[in-house]
Amino acid sequence: MTPMLEAEIKGSTQDVDDGFFNRVVEQRVRRTGVTDASITEFVQNSGLYNNNTKKWNNIKKTTVEKKLYEPFYKIFQKVIAAFKLEEREAINTFNVKIQHIEGDTGDTSLKTSPDLFIYGSGPNFYSENLKLKFEEKADYKYCASPCEVKTERNLEEKVLTQVGVYARQCFMQQGNRHYVYSLVMTEKRAFLLQFDRNGLLRSKYINIHENPKDFIYLILLISSPNCTTLGFDTTIYWRGDKRYIETLNEKGQRVEYEILKSKPLFQRRTIRGRGTLCWLGRDPDGKLRVIKDSWQAEGRGLESDLLQEVEGVQGIGQMVAFEPEKLTIAALRGMEGKELPTGMADRLFRRIILRAYGQQIDKFTNRRQLLHAFRDAVAGHQRLWDRNIIHRDISVNNILIGEEGAEEGWRGLLIDMDMAVRWQQAATMAAVDFRTGTRAFQAILVISSEMDKADGKILLAHDYLDDLQSFFYVFCWVCMRYTPTGERLKSPPLGDWETGTPSALISVKSAFLNPIVTEHNELVNTFGQAFQDLFDGLRDFTREMHRWKLLNRATMPNKLEDMKPHSDKNYAKFLKLVDKAIVALDKEQQGEQQPDPCPSSQQGPLSNSSEQPSVPAPPPSNSGSSQQIEPSSSMKRTRDQRDADENEMDVDEQDGPPAPKRTQTRSLRTQTRPLAQPLSGKAPAASTNVVAAVANPAAPVMRQSTRLRIGSTQAAPNVQAVMRRQSTRSRN
Known part of the structure; x- marks a missing residue:
């Protein structure tokens, strides 16, 4: 550290x-x-x-x-x-x-x-x-x-x-x-x-x-006897062997919450920054609440305002109260009105009280619960987008599993609106920013924004596609680092996603999106064919959307009304892949043969077009959002089960870039370390080839095993070597 x-x-x-x-x-x-x-x-x-x-x-x-x-x-x-x-x-x-x-x-x-x-x-x-x-x-x-x-x-x-x-x-x-x-x-x-x-x-x-x-x-x-002088938050205290926090309830009354387990439910590790910290507390009436503390940069909108706006919206964690802002870093330093270092803003302390749900998505206990939580969180994200709000910090920490027995739409919840912005604010629409979000789950264009700005390139808006890319990384992170029953692997892969220079991270994630993968002799864990097919579909979708944004950098729309026609269809595409996996998993667990809910005639965006439009074509008039579609009968059968944590839509073929040809089912454990050296310093030479391969997915693809392979501790071969072998096979 x-x-x-x-x-x-x-x-x-x-x-x-x-x-x-x-x-x-x-x-x-x-x-x-x-x-x-x-x-x-x-x-x-x-x-x-x-x-x-x-x-x-x-x-x-x-x-x-x-x-x-x-x-x-x-x-x-x-x-x-x-x-x-x-x-x-x-x-x-x-x-x-x-x-x-x-x-x-x-x-x-x-x-x-x-x-x-x-x-x-x-x-x-x-x-x-x-x-x-x-x-x-x-x-x-x-x-x-x-x-x-x-x-x-x-x-x-x-x-x-x-x-x-x-x-x-x-x-x-x-x-x-x-x-x-x-x-x-x-x-x-x-x-x-x-x-x-x-x-x-x-x-x-x-x-x-x-x-x-x-x-x-x-x-x-x-050595002050005054704990406030020493920098303590004195609203958090011990009495005997129990810990308490004094704050507001839903009636606006100051009450004492008993902090369960005495430790934070979540805590950011860095000193500088938002310092987000969450406590799980029980109020005097026995209601469970999450008390969230964070330090927001001066000038940022209030998370409490956004949460009030999305009250009752499915898939979004709900607020019950919030405290007025009182503390600032400048006041704590005794430096109010003094000049700050260049690029630094004052920070304000904010506390909100939220309804308590289940644990983070990586604390799932079975595969169905994982898929349902993932599905409802993505659908919740679309509902935010439909209200001109973009989340911008999709991570495993910010997706919760719903309460036991939760209804469809509430089996997974998106939380933490610290980084969320309204799109109607012109100042936020060209806002890809390397500092925004959680490093391991940032989209490639977010990671590259600092270098793109230095190179004089057009900075694209941080839009729903960047967040959907982050959702894909969350899915991979959870499936590759845990067993199907939720146990964490001893030596999990993808640790490099949390570290490294921007250029190295771009190389690693570009390789990850490429359909070039490696075979592994040792299988650490297997989630099943439904998850393998979902990985293949989400990776294809993510790669094509990333390529589409790159090719349309100069003409990408940056207003919600211009993006809505294709965003409806892209959300539907993404959610349909998850729905297909849920149906397939149900069939697998029922011992039935798996049907194909997505006929081969329903290809990805613009599957019959070889050229990219500068602005995506609008969907047909009968196309609606995923919220308007009834869930499949297979999902209805499982909604009341304990481990259940919405909906099929047809995807118009004129949306987005051409879909790649479907290859043999590929390994979920993709090339995560394509480099011969550690992730530090200058970007490896392989990065150019890797990025080019993502932008041109027509490159030859290795024939893959149909079994799901994840979490292998075996080192992956160098990407360049793999690509040379692929090129040789293609010429032969």
Whole structure:
């Protein structure tokens, strides 16, 4: 995570103004009852500072960092004792390995050692009334402020990233932090760091010997008995061994929700950004709710406004209440009205309370539940699109399985409207942006937007086709990284989708869309022929829509009324493929022979045309949206079953680009690592060929096994080598 953290901090560091120390540090310390006179008295009478030499005892010029640990530790200890900070304690942790927790996996193999650690107790920390041993206190769950000691000689900019690693663990393991303070000290100087959702605020250096009172002010700030001053969200607290959050219910009343399992239901791992965090809570009446906190950039529309607009819309998670905006990063920094670094906007804290549903789509328990959840979420996305709203952040985290026994249309739900925009706003219509969405599921044109802009290319609007491409990646992610019953594979593929440079990701995803695939000797898992056929169909659809946008870059419509004719048909095409898979799965599980609900005469968009129109032709007048079609009888038979989580439409042949010829059924486990080297640095030479192959799917295709193959740990051969073999076969 260090390179990612470096990228977060780079370009996002705000330096304080000259009045910061008096306006922020001194004032926040004095609010706790500490006076300037008491600090002066401590410096003069503590026995730690020599008033004649104007030096702190035992803190001397050195090139050995370890010699500074004990003197600083003693100063911290004595400050905390003298000012009676009963719920704070200084811990010398330079030689203590403190465990990390990474994401959903709970990985605790990584450990770090802040040089000095302010331990905190009380209702806003992990649990109150704990009596812990020393080694138990050295835990990021109880960390008020992690501190670092350096020498003047080894003080470098990388210390910001080093301390950022500690701060990130405080955010992740505590869950109720708006920001995290840290103090960096040398034998001569000290400075304050504040990590928050806008990155990093860095104070000016103070000379600890010439300004001993200022040094004590800094220690008192990062050890404050006031948890709000330390950056805690005090509406989230412990009482005994249970955790609670105080917020609004559907009647607008402030009530206390018990947080189930005491941990966030979902949490973004990065420091800088939206910092989205969700809690699963139970209100006093026993109703389950999801409380979602996030930090939105100033100027962005309110998610609560969009959720009010889509109240009652099937397939979309429903809001029951929201809190008015109060907090901003600028206010938390004490830097209101101050200039931000170029490209950075202030962020506002937003909390909404949502109806609770099932778990994320990758927590499915059987194949039918997975397909139903996927289907209803896509249909919900179309309903958003029909209301001039584009979601722009389709990911496994943002698709939920419906409640047990949910009706059709509610078996899968699309959530998280943080990145959603209304299309009627002209400023948002040419908005493909590399920074928008979740990296692993971004469409290729979104990933390439930064490079396209630099090359002077026309930036296409982020439209429904980009989100449908993301839905395809979600389907692949879930099917390739889990078993049919929902167990996560030990060494799942597609990890490269989360990392790498834009050029490398474009190469990888372009190869993934290409019908060139590899055979695998080892089968890790099999979802069945219905899923294999669905993968083939969705991949063909996704590749052709991507090609169509590329070929029509200069003439693509950017108004909803111009796009609606072909969007109706493309949604229908996509949903029909899913419906076909649902019918086939039902037949498979009933032991019946699978019919073909999609006759071969119904080809993809513009299947009889060899040329691309600059604007897609409108559908016939009898073509409607998928919401108007009754579900198949096969689906009706399963709607009340526990594992059920809408609808067939004919697709007009004049929509979009020509459909490729159907090949033999191909492997779901496609070429995900077409490169001979890791995903870093310059894009591999294979990328040009791969992108060209996606733009021209008429290239020869390997004959494939008809069995579904996914999740293989065997490395795929180089794409260029595969293509050379294909070319040779074609010539022969």
